[in-house]
Amino acid sequence: MIQNRKNAHELVAERERYSHLLSFPQISSFFIMELSTINSPKTHHNKLISDDDPPLPTMQLQRSKGGLVTMPFIIANEALERVATFGVLPNMTFYLMKEYSMGVTTAQNLLFYWSSATNFLPLIGAFIADSYLGRFLTIGFGSIFSFLGTIVLWLTAMIPKARPPPCNLLVSGQACKSATTAQYTILISSFMLMSIGAGGIRPCSLAFGANQFDKRDTNGNIKRVLETYFNWYYAAVMISVLIAMTGIVYLQDHMGWKIGFGVPVVIMFFSAFLFFLATPLYIKENVINNLLGRFVQVIVVAYKNRKLAYPEQNSGYHYNKGSEFIVPTSKLRFLNKACIIKSSEDVKQDGVAVDSWSLCTVEQVEELKSLVRVMPLWSTGIMVSINLSQSSFPLLQAKSMDRHITKRVEIPAASFGIFTVIALTVWLVVYDRVIIPLGSRIRGKPFRIGTKERMGIGIFFSCMAMLLSGIIEHVRRRKSIDQGLLNNPEGVVAMSAMWLVPQHCLNGIAEAFNAIGQIEFYYSELPKSMSSIATAMFGLGTAVANLLASVILSNVDSITKREGKESWVSSNINRGHYENYYWLLAIMTCFNLVYFMVCSWAYGPCVESGSKKLVEEDGEMELENVSRPGSTT
Incomplete structure (x- = not known):
């Protein structure tokens, strides 16, 4: 095909x-x-x-x-x-x-x-x-x-x-x-x-x-x-x-x-x-093989060939005809043993390996290497997803506040998430229609904020969203106590729920920068053959984030209610201390930002390296310099 x-x-x-x-x-x-x-x-x-x-x-x-x-x-x-x-x-x-x-x-x-x-x-x-x-x-x-x-x-x-x-x-x-x-x-x-x-x-x-x-x-x-x-x-x-x-x-x-x-x-x-x-x-397409099995093959073959010596020349590696990967990179070099040709009998006359569980291609090896390299930066996005998944606490906050826009119009507590949607949409439109054209006009050449920079900015805004959430909750709780609602969590505090809008907006901006920056980063840094993996990585990060969020919440609840104290995350929002929980997330996000900077520095620039791509023209093979991530020079 x-x-x-x-x-x-x-x-x-x-x-x-x-x-x-x-x-x-x-x-x-x-x-x-x-x-x-x-x-x-x-x-x-x-x-x-x-x-x-x-x-x-x-x-x-x-x-x-x-x-x-x-x-x-x-x-x-x-x-x-x-x-x-x-x-x-x-x-x-x-x-x-x-x-x-x-x-x-x-x-x-x-x-x-x-x-x-x-x-x-x-x-x-x-x-x-x-x-x-x-x-x-x-x-x-x-x-x-x-x-x-x-x-x-x-x-x-x-x-x-x-x-x-x-x-x-x-x-x-x-x-x-x-x-x-x-x-x-x-x-x-x-x-x-x-x-x-x-x-x-x-x-x-x-x-x-x-x-x-x-x-x-x-x-x-x-x-x-x-x-x-x-x-x-x-x-x-x-x-x-x-x-x-x-x-x-x-x-x-x-x-x-x-x-x-x-x-x-x-x-x-x-x-x-x-x-x-x-x-x-409908047109119903045929099913084809998956990429996951190719990764497993590389690991298995590399382990089987762990005692094999590296070839002295680059001609000892197996690659597909027309592939952009003809020689493996020196990074994660131990995986290169998966594509070393031990004998001419390992390859058929058409260039295909006799046994894919004994010999892999350079492309397979480089795909796995690219995935391993982006994993540290992938892990930095988990904290942002943890912050975005805190749905119950803003809901209880909105329920306990005055949600009226006019005397007759009241916003449902569960609908305040719409402000996250609005903020994200507005920012993306401003970024695409104002900031990019203006930056390009000032610089005299195309202008875009790099993917790693956007990821870092998103982490910063996520930290600010948690910090502001804690401040707003601290003010709301003080007002509820002053108004005698300490033991009445269903009472409405004389404070407009519109004070919750800024934290939702910051969450929307954080999502716009970090989440979208992540996905574009995966697409730009992973080989084109790994588009499906690039698609999957963000969803996997969100799934992991929800599990970790549960661990954090359970530990906060169990630790803070010891010795008969009221839990920070009590069902009674006025007796609990949701602001402390928000600030804990803000501190964790701040440390995550430092971790992101270290991972970003270790990863290096996102500029695609030059590579040699095989192009067939009139039956003759010629090398053409192209810009392709994850390839060799």
């Missing part, structure tokens, strides 16, 4: 063009991740051919499928799934505390685990789609699982015996009965079903839509059509999240859980129904 280089370059340009348009935390990063998967070697039509290959006789038959007619169904599936699943998340802390008698620490930890699973399972979904099922079946099964998950969650609200007896945990001295094992199982199964569904839909949806266009079209229409598709996809996903954070939250606040959880069931049903309705119209 030969990849069409012209189309790949066009798609790379599309990715660069749309990489600045993201607009909401975590979901914003996901959009770039999804868009970038189209550039992966795994993102193909049924069959990709080179520019020089003749048209296939079946082209006209294939054109009867796919195209713009499939776009409404694919985009609706993704957008409606997000409305359904993200709509139940903002108020989930209240649901767990009021209906399941959970403390704020237990509720937040459960949400941490759910978010971790939701961010990790798309990696599994991408692997299954690429290696076994294909994107169509993976999205289909994901839609079914998400639908079942919303049904189970709705049933917990509809069936009284599916949850503990009614009890107000926030009332001082009132003992509440905990949920039984069966009740917990039903609740957690709903979360897991929705996470599995997200793992099937989200890593495949955008790329599956791109598969519906004939990339062999040479009349220039493909670029315009893809641009239209990306515009509509981005707009639909953005609108769906806004609806989830406002409309669904409003229903839950004013019409109760039965309606608030029932509407997402109906929405998810239409998501699955519309996707399957267009089944005869």
Whole structure:
């Protein structure tokens, strides 16, 4: 299978063009991740051919499928799934505390685990789609699982015996009965079903839509059509999240859980129904091998050849014909033994290794090296994700403050996250439409802030967001005590909830700098063949961050409530000390910024090194200098 280089370059340009348009935390990063998967070697039509290959006789038959007619169904599936699943998340802390008698620490930890699973399972979904099922079946099964998950969650609200007896945990001295094992199982199964569904839909949806266009079209229409598709996809996903954070939250606040959880069931049903309705119209690509196995092969072969001597000349390494990697680099040199040719019998006449578990290519080795090199910088983004995942505490803060804009208009407590969305969107527009053109005009040449610099700036803003959150909470708590609300966490403090807006805005700016900078860093520094890995790394970091956030929260709770003291993260927001918890995160983020600087210095410049690329012209091989990350000089 030969990849069409012209189309790949066009798609790379599309990715660069749309990489600045993201607009909401975590979901914003996901959009770039999804868009970038189209550039992966795994993102193909049924069959990709080179520019020089003749048209296939079946082209006209294939054109009867796919195209713009499939776009409404694919985009609706993704957008409606997000409305359904993200709509139940903002108020989930209240649901767990009021209906399941959970403390704020237990509720937040459960949400941490759910978010971790939701961010990790798309990696599994991408692997299954690429290696076994294909994107169509993976999205289909994901839609079914998400639908079942919303049904189970709705049933917990509809069936009284599916949850503990009614009890107000926030009332001082009132003992509440905990949920039984069966009740917990039903609740957690709903979360897991929705996470599995997200793992099937989200890593495949955008790329599956791109598969519906004939990339062999040479009349220039493909670029315009893809641009239209990306515009509509981005707009639909953005609108769906806004609806989830406002409309669904409003229903839950004013019409109760039965309606608030029932509407997402109906929405998810239409998501699955519309996707399957267009089944005869879809182009369904074939599955191909995955990249993970290539990494395992390098490690195994390098270990098997650990006693092998390095060749004196660079001609002793095995590489694929036409590969940009012909000689391994000296960094992490012990891995080079995986691509040393021990005997001429190890390679077939066509240049392919007889046994891939005994001899790897230079490209495989350099792919693994590139991944290992970026891991330290990858780990610096975990702390930012930990800060962004603190959803329960801002929710309780907003609930205890005056949320009225006018006498009749009141913002739901769970909708304050929309200010993070707004801040992120505004900053990206200002950066792309004002700062970049102005900087380029002043410098007289193209201007952009480097990826590592953006990552560092994002960590700084994240630290400032936690610092400011602590200050605002300290003021709010003092006012609540002065107003006699120490033992009344449900009382409303005479302080406008709009004071919470700045911390949400700082979080949005931190997300815009760090998360998007991370993903662009992975794409620029990892080989093009590792686009799928670049996509996966941010999601994996978010999953790890949620697990670590749970560890931090649990330890803070257990340590600070010793000797009968009130926990910093008490369910009674007025008796607890949320400001101390915020400041602890700010201190950790400050140390993380120092750690980032060390890792950035150790990594070196992000300027792509020159490499030698093999280009075939008229049957003769010639070396051409190109700019390619991770290659040798």
